[in-house]
Amino acid sequence: MGAELTRHVKRNLVAYIALLPMAVVVIFAYLGTMAWSVRLSFSSSKLLPKNDFVGLTQYFTLFDTPRWLTSLGNLVIIAFFFLLICFALGCLLAIFIDQNVRGESLFRTVFLYPYAMSFVVAGLVWQWVLNPDLGIQHTMHGLGFTGFVLDWVVNPKMVLYAVIVATVWHGSGLVMALILAGLRGVDTEIWRATRIDGIPTWRVYLSIVLPMLRPMIITSLVLLSISIVKMYDVVVAMTNGGPGTASEVPAKFIMDNLFERANIGLATAASTVMLVTVLLVMAPVIYSQYFRKSGRAS
Amino acid sequence: MSKRSTATKRPLTYQEVWGRIGIYAFLGVLALFFLLPLYVMLVTSFKSMDEIRLGLIFSLPQQFSIDAWIKAWTSACTGLECTGLQVGFGNSVKILVPSVIFSILLGAINGYALSFWKVKGANVLFACLLLGSFVPYQVFIYPLVRFYAQTGIYGSLPAIVITHIIFGMPVMTLLFRNYYSGLPVELFKAARIDGAGFWKIFISIILPMSVPIAIVAVIMQVTAIWNDFLLGLVFAGRENLPMTVQLNNIVNTTTGERAYNVNMAATVLTSLVPLTVYLVSGRWFVRGIASGAVKG
Amino acid sequence: MSSVSLQNLEISYGNVPIVKNLDLTIEDGEFLVLLGPSGCGKSTLLSAIGGLADVSGGRILFNDKDVTWTDPKDRGIGMVFQSYALYPTMSVERNLSFGLRIAGIDRAIIEKKVKWAADLLQITHLLDRKPSALSGGQRQRVAIGRALVRDADIFLFDEPLSNLDAKLRAELRLEIKKLHKTLKSTMIYVTHDQIEALTLADRIAVMKDGIIQQLDTPLNVYNKPANEFVGSFLGSPAMNKVEGKIVADGDRLVFVAGDFRLDVSRYPFAQKIESGRPAVLGLRPEHILPAKGEAQAIEGKVSLIEPMGSSILAWSTFDGISLSHLVGQDDGCEADSTFPVTIDIQKASFFDVGTGWRL
Known part of the structure; x- marks a missing residue:
């Protein structure tokens, strides 16, 4: 067994060497840093990392910090509306474009271009468009509709929805592109069969075609979810967490505590919470994907 | 279509006519919503500040001026420094070129080794790498900062380039691995029988066949790295801040009156590279999204 | 219904x-x-x-x-x-x-x-x-x-x-x-x-x-x-096709293609045929039968045989014309030998050279 292994490694030695950079990156840059972050969350580190052990103290502090709780609540609201609207809008766009429309490539280009732009740009642009003294409200007042109010970016109650508008604008093209690619891959004979069966078009999409696109739907939801958890740039550019703490998000909370508030223990505790959440959410998705695959192979 | 064939075309019913109108109305309204920000940025960037103060944001410029663009490029201020966006542009290019080249090269080598060679434990490593791509950057950032500080490269060009290579690795490896596993294995077997080794096969057979996927990879990496904000902010250091970070600094610097025309010109300038890549690459861009996204 | x-x-x-x-x-x-x-x-x-x-x-x-x-x-x-x-x-x-x-x-x-x-x-x-x-x-x-x-x-x-x-x-x-x-x-x-x-x-x-x-x-x-x-x-193995002429020879009609001659008087032509008319002869392999001592049998030189299970497909040359024909397993047809056959002309087809339509 041992001799066999040596022979195998010898035969493929160059391949082992070629994969060394990947191994280093995975072991040190991914797993190592992850482990150290988690380790630091159990320490009392402030400006500099400390090697002591204070148990769950940082976690208790964390969940006693109103700013963190606000961030979490905001993330839930944003994620819910963002996923819902992006997905519905993306699907509708894809289905409408699939109706043999003229200027199809123009529509596709228009709906997807925001996805090519940075989140910073998305945040800045919508900050201007929604700015009451400059954008839509200002224009409506100028046109004589003086009662018109659209002050989402400066209204603590509505600022999250302004962020949602910007992110939906940025992300729904992605859903459209993926779903449209899926729609184009559907066997045309399925469509012919549904016409013989006399099934209305909307029903075909709902009951037959969209269920067939399950892999694309999961992929786009996963991609959107990742972008929402990582969401930082758009908030920094659009509102910088304000007004007050009304649009704080976890990623920004962590960055602030790492670099401005010099509270490394708390920041790593927060990032560990995010890590665990992501892994918990991702595990069933990955599991179901693998599970389905093995089911189909048999 | 010939006149004869259209003459015998089935007449559309009222329901179908209204359906068509509804489809175009829906798509048209949403197209306006998607184009609105770009429109606002473009018209405002060609206006003077006086016109912006007095007029409405959606109206066309009465006096067409490119002053704001020149100012944004050469003399817009971040705090006390008034050097314009050109500095950020230069930094972004300096970061972009080595990051794109090395991340794609490594992705290709990884993908090749993973799909054609038997390396024990490689798939476990790859799975970890993929899982890592789901984890928010915030988990990795602080330890990486400490590591770069220890090695003395924190806040320098190598630090940000290495960081981009690290975080680009999952998607690049996945992209090339999936592409290579679609190539016929016979090709590889024939080359091995001819006596070619690991690098010989890679360079003379696999790389020349990788052009389409390499184009997709370039598109993905150029857009991703150019649009990055967080990593550039943390790792690049004051001297090398990328364009996105500089843009945000320019726009959110609160000294005096906000120069909306300059800010919007600066925003368009920052978007120019990914926007051009997107418009030129067309369907390749979508292919990048799809192939990088479907987990295999 | x-x-x-x-x-x-x-x-x-x-x-x-x-x-x-x-x-x-x-x-x-x-x-x-x-x-x-x-x-x-x-x-x-x-x-x-x-x-x-x-x-x-x-x-x-x-x-x-x-x-x-x-x-x-x-x-x-x-x-x-x-x-x-x-x-x-x-x-x-x-x-x-x-x-x-x-x-x-x-x-x-x-x-x-x-x-x-x-x-x-x-x-x-x-x-x-x-x-x-x-x-x-x-x-x-x-x-x-x-x-x-x-x-x-x-x-x-x-x-x-x-x-x-x-x-x-x-x-x-x-x-x-x-x-x-x-x-x-x-x-x-x-x-x-x-x-x-x-x-x-x-x-x-x-x-x-x-x-x-x-x-x-x-x-x-x-x-x-x-x-x-x-x-x-239609048909597998495929129909043989030979291009030639139909000529009158006394009161008989003969199909001529180079040295190859075939009496086609018994073919039910749909129209009157003038002597010298070019035509394509279509002949299915199963309509070339192993001869059982008939007078009009012709000799072919067998070049290849393809056993197909129930029967054998033989490729033979008859006066310069190559035709495929079916023989039974027990007919003793072997490559590089000669083999006599008769052609069932009533089941053959003639086509016009230009239009391809049946004559």
């Missing part, structure tokens, strides 16, 4: 005509096969009958009722596709019943129909499965079942067996034939496979370039091909 009548039918895709000025009447309860190479317009024609392709001229009548612009679901048809086109996320039971549910038919009736179709096709044990868990043959049975539950008067089959392997194809072919015998419905069946056409059809319509070349019973299409195309498209 329904008859189908196509009148002056024209179908074009953009400016490209696919089907040209086509007239065809299919009797009630008839099994008609549209046979032809790919791109001949047979599938487009079937789509038009099903209402899935718009026609650019002419009319389609079902039972003398104009259905040219009628919605597919209102035509009383069931259709079976090459790729099965089953709804992949639904169970077999739902695949069969979905159309009926949408039409708002009573649950009990749906259940009865599904059970009837499933019993007929022996797929009752598969009702709970998803299409992905079925074999190709089972999938096609389900697809046929979906057409059955619709109470269709006319069944359309679009190359239903071409995705199956040879053994399953033979099995399902028989199944479809039985089904036709049981239901006695009108069936229109598109295929490029001549065996399917010959075994299933009441009548075959051989198509090429959007035009029906010959419409006749399988036997007639096979034995008396209307033109050179039909003759060579």
